[in-house]
Amino acid sequence: MELALACYTKCMLCEHRCGVDRSAGHLGFCKAGTVANVYRHRIEYGEELELVPSHLFYLSGCDLRCGFCIAGIDAFDPSRGMALTSEFFNRAVQWGQQRGARNIQWVGGEPTIHLPAILEVMSRCPQLPPVVWKSDFQGTPEVFDLLKDAVDVYVADFKFGNDACGRRLAGIESYTRIVTRNLKIAAGQSRLIIRHLLLPGHAECCYRPIVNWLRENLPWVPFSLRDSYLPSWRSRRFAEIAHPLTPGEAKQAHCLAGQMGLRVIQ
Numbered sequence: 001m002e003l004a005l006a007c008y009t010k011c012m013l014c015e016h017r018c019g020v021d022r023s024a025g026h027l028g029f030c031k032a033g034t035v036a037n038v039y040r041h042r043i044e045y046g047e048e049l050e051l052v053p054s055h056l057f058y059l060s061g062c063d064l065r066c067g068f069c070i071a072g073i074d075a076f077d078p079s080r081g082m083a084l085t086s087e088f089f090n091r092a093v094q095w096g097q098q099r100g101a102r103n104i105q106w107v108g109g110e111p112t113i114h115l116p117a118i119l120e121v122m123s124r125c126p127q128l129p130p131v132v133w134k135s136d137f138q139g140t141p142e143v144f145d146l147l148k149d150a151v152d153v154y155v156a157d158f159k160f161g162n163d164a165c166g167r168r169l170a171g172i173e174s175y176t177r178i179v180t181r182n183l184k185i186a187a188g189q190s191r192l193i194i195r196h197l198l199l200p201g202h203a204e205c206c207y208r209p210i211v212n213w214l215r216e217n218l219p220w221v222p223f224s225l226r227d228s229y230l231p232s233w234r235s236r237r238f239a240e241i242a243h244p245l246t247p248g249e250a251k252q253a254h255c256l257a258g259q260m261g262l263r264v265i266q
């Protein structure tokens, strides 16, 4: 636990690698301090079938700035919500279990930027359910060292198939090198589900390279293809994602995944 909390003093939790001392009040790209805030927690049924009903804890703050984010300002402002304390967490877990949740699931924003605070509350939870970690997979390898004994299922968002789209739509550099490195680490640690949100106009630049990489590297990993994209919030900034996905785009994507022999679960 001390090791995890020490991460705040020279923060390298995600690949922005800001190196700031968050415990001294210094802020990096994500603007998060040492207190993680929960802006919503509830039982969800729209996740992958093997996970539902799942009790999701939404933490505010993120290391990305995706143009297609549906969470709104809660995702980007780490001060939103109520503090993740042990008292709050233990009570919330009990609430979820009473309502039949099969697991708890950390989502954001991005939970990686709050990893030490999350590990702390989980270590103090007397009846911790199975843990699902849903992430953009832009954490550093040290994050996966800390997670390896704490997570039962990883759900990875594989968002872009090339670095230019990652830079333009999410403000992140070297996206593909980082996400593919982390997918391989996670696949060797725990159960892994890889998700991709189909975006209009990104079939060739993003979806096809993702499918090709999965076929060559992790063809046995369950692939969750999300084809219900709707524009919201910031998406008007980018012409091609300012409208919904067409049924034709979704159908072609499912066909390609089938042709490539991927294990499509959704």
Ligand code: SF4
Pocket (backbone or CB within 6 Å): 011, 012, 013, 014, 015, 016, 017, 018, 019, 020, 027, 028, 029, 030, 031, 032, 063, 112, 113
């Ligand atoms: S978690 Fe925040 S402060 Fe730490 S490296 Fe990432 S963006 Fe920077």
